[in-house]
Amino acid sequence: MPVPPAPAPAPVTAKSARPPIDRDVPATVATATFALG
Amino acid sequence: MRTCVGYTGGTKPAPTYRSLGDPTESIQVEYDPTKITYARLLEVFFAAHDPTWPSGAPQYMNFVCVADPAQEQAARAAAAAVAKRLGKPVLTELRAATTFWPAEDYHQKYALRADRTLMAEVARWELTAAEFRASSAVARLNAYVAGDGTVAQLERELASLGLSADGAKYLDRLVRTFTGRIACGND
Numbered sequence: 001m002p003v004p005p006a007p008a009p010a011p012v013t014a015k016s017a018r019p020p021i022d023r024d025v026p027a028t029v030a031t032a033t034f035a036l037g
Numbered sequence: 038m039r040t041c042v043g044y045t046g047g048t049k050p051a052p053t054y055r056s057l058g059d060p061t062e063s064i065q066v067e068y069d070p071t072k073i074t075y076a077r078l079l080e081v082f083f084a085a086h087d088p089t090w091p092s093g094a095p096q097y098m099n100f101v102c103v104a105d106p107a108q109e110q111a112a113r114a115a116a117a118a119v120a121k122r123l124g125k126p127v128l129t130e131l132r133a134a135t136t137f138w139p140a141e142d143y144h145q146k147y148a149l150r151a152d153r154t155l156m157a158e159v160a161r162w163e164l165t166a167a168e169f170r171a172s173s174a175v176a177r178l179n180a181y182v183a184g185d186g187t188v189a190q191l192e193r194e195l196a197s198l199g200l201s202a203d204g205a206k207y208l209d210r211l212v213r214t215f216t217g218r219i220a221c222g223n224d
Contacts, residue, residue: 018162019174019199026069031104033045033137034082035063037097 039067040176042147043139045102047095052138059095063102065137075108079115088119088129102134142166149179158204174198181208184215 042064049058066078082101092098101116103109112131120127139145146169149155155178159169169175177198180186191212195205 017199019172019197021173021177021194021197021199024173026071028070029067030070030075031065031067032075032078032108033063033065033102033104033134034078035045035061035098035100035102035132036082036086037062037092037094037099 038069038073038173038176039171040146040179041065041067041137041139041170042144043137045135045137046098046100046132050136054141054144057096060138061095061098061100062140063137065139075111076115079112083115083119083127083129086129088116088127089123089125091128092130098130100130100132102137103131104134108134139170142170145170146175146179148183149175152178152182154207155182155204158200161201162199178208181212181215186212186215188212 042062044052044057044060045063046061047059049056049060052058052060068078079101086099088099092100101108101112103112109131116127116129116131143150145166149159159175159178162168162172164172164175174197177186177194181191191209195209198205198208200208
């Protein structure tokens with residue numbers, strides 16, 4: 001029986017194309033809060 | 038850097054925009070201290086309002102929420118520098134940080150939400166509401182749409198914002214039409 005062709009690679013989805021800046025997770029994160037009504 | 042608008046201070050727990058009580062509209066910033074300092078954020082905060090005016094109703098007060106002695110020391114130094122520069126007392130208060138309640142989703146990145154072109158770009162990322170709120174790219178787009186940001190800043194980071202070629206061109210044109218009310222530094 002012939003071997004079926006390998007499935008095509010999954011397309012790059014929009015979800016995998018998130019902004020590079022969001023993939024950079026800093027080692028340290030600080031928090032600041034300001035009331036600016 | 039991540040930004041989230043919400044409510045803090047006051048006594049009412051879990052405030053909402055329609056049932057706010059005595060908490061105050063505020064913003065929480067998560068940042069990488071190796072890229073921007075708390076002192077720089079204080080400079081931006083003091084430049085974004087007139088600290089010599091007394092605050093009004095609780096909803097619209099101005100104050101710094103200090104979370105620890107280091108923040109308190111930096112905030113006092115920043116307020117003193119502003120007072121010296123202006124030659125007037127600074128009325129913006131320092132208060133101990135209390136619970137920060139994120140505002141409703143429709144308040145987050147409010148300026149960006151009105152820009153259909155950039156919102157279509159963001160839609161490609163299929164973010165949940167929490168991811169939308171926490172996205173650095175979304176925060177930056179919101180700032181650019183609001184006129185806060187420079188051409189130089191955009192040129193440095195445009196490739197990292199994840200926009201399509203058309204989206205990048207659109208944002209570039211948009212930023213060049215603004216003079217930028219407050220440049221938020223390198224970060």
